[in-house]
Amino acid sequence: MNLEKILAISGKPGLYVLKVQTRTGFVAESLVDGKKITVNLKSNVSLLSEISVYTYEGEKPLKEVIASIATKENNGPAISHKEDNATLAAYFKEILPNYDDERVYASDIKKIINWYNTLQSKGFIEAEAASEEVAETVAVEAEAPAEKPKKAKKVTE
Template sequence: MNLTKILAISGKPGLYELKVQTRTGFVAESLIDGKKITVNLKSNVSLLSEISIYTYEGEKPLTEVMQQIAVKENKGQAISHKEDNATLAAYFKEILPTYDEERVYPSDIKKVLNWYNTLQAKGLVTDLAPAVEEPKEEAPVAAEKPKKAPAAKKAKAKKEEE
């Protein structure tokens, strides 16, 4: 499993794993208690693989940030997200020294650490490595041949020209 199937659903605590897509939304399973819920398409849902953290150089994908936490903690639990803001900021500065302190709020750091600890508790930290996409060879596009007009139309067009 990787972060492409892990969801954060607005208004719902914890993380969810995408199970099945339906006509009106999808079914997700909670990583906390294993309960399945249905989520409609109007809900505000974020894929963890699509989330990035602001840095002074640009944006850093959440997957890479979580990998850095895993390396620092030897794939163990990170500090609790319930620590005071100064402790959280200092810890996050160790993980990602170039994070933009004006655009990344303490609440964002708490979410990242909470999500990491949730994934670590479920044994999913080892699977955080991004899938390396092999370069795809583009198949040469065959040039479309112009369609030939039926013989009767050609003859009629030829007579009209004369």
């Protein structure tokens, strides 16, 4: 789940993938229906990789929140973002127990859960889990001391 090219565009529903940058803006493709749109530089656009959620200790990157949802749901779909606010708040409390409920609104929770479900349905969540496992394996192998090559014995006759 590389969120570097995933966009949320103000005034447009759903998520978009950045395709091409142009002189006057860029071209983005909708994750929902696959339609391409042009977006000018004056539009309010947010990269998902730059979004954070307020907690009592500071801010938590959206990528970590989405990873927590994926862990809880075993990379499957989460609850619907159309549930009532109390249900969504209780669910989000399970995901991120220390989120700042005075600064994180029900609309924010709905958006995050909707984004998670969109990314999950398009296969971004499984791809992230697989890439994290590979990264962990590489890190573990890098930490393990390499075996010293064995010296060849001379055979004398």
